[in-house]
Amino acid sequence: MQPKNTICLWFDKDAQDAARFYAATFPESRVTAVHYAPSDYPGGKQGEVLTVEFTVVGIPCLGLNGGPAFRHSEAFSFQIVTEDQEETDRYWNAIVGNGGKENACGWCKDRWGLSWQITPRALTEALAAGGDEAKRAFEAMMTMVKIDIAAIEAARRG
Template identity: 70%
Template sequence: MANKNTICLWYDGAALEAATFYAATFPDSAVTAVHHAPGDYPSGKQGDILTVEFTVLGIPCLGLNGGPMFSHSEAFSFQVATDNQAETDRLWHTIIDNGGQASACGWCKDKWGLSWQITPRALTAAITHPDKAAARRAFDAMMTMTRIDIALIEAALKG
């Protein structure tokens, strides 16, 4: 691991499965190394997969098979900027349809409980629009959505 800063994500034995899923789902993502425990540890035995090095959208990550003591929460999420509705839908449905769970405003969780914000660039532009009334309309529209619908955001922006 050569990076100065790497995101460490805790899993209950599923780090390789999760990393493999992320590598297959997101561009510029890959599993780069799998490391086995050199000895027994509280949640595993010598030889078990202890850590998995991977990237998600170019971001270096380490999956740690630490056991059931800790779980993911919405306090941490990956925010993925999408360029169009097709990309938004593909990522959203890939996460949801593989054991994930929909939430609000473009948020969802994967089957391991990790939160993702699938955020179209059009949404970000709309809710930061210089016309405050237009931005508010787009924001209010977003607040009614689970998966973001770019056409509805753009319609709200226009009034």
């Protein structure tokens, strides 16, 4: 049964590659269907992959191969909460190591231009603590590319 709400992500022509990568990288992620264009359309030809249904950490998504008209921006991102440095490193390295790009404060982009926030729970807990503890953790985060949990925890302690 199709979910009532699905995130539609526009790709040039490689939605299936992206969906396969996400399914192989993140838990609770899988490709559920591939649909082919019944005729030519502005972004492609009859018989090419038109849409791909997939989930990313349990979130239903639809990849649309719409052509080069639109690009992803940081206005949309997936935030993946991690439990430890090993998990943080694994997701970060998977995205960046597969043609992605590092950004600041735990953000990176995959090779298709989608933004990801690889966010350790330790960081969100430190920020939620408020006061000087949150300020120190926030200031430490602002100097980072990939989040270093040990550095966040040290900053939190003062």
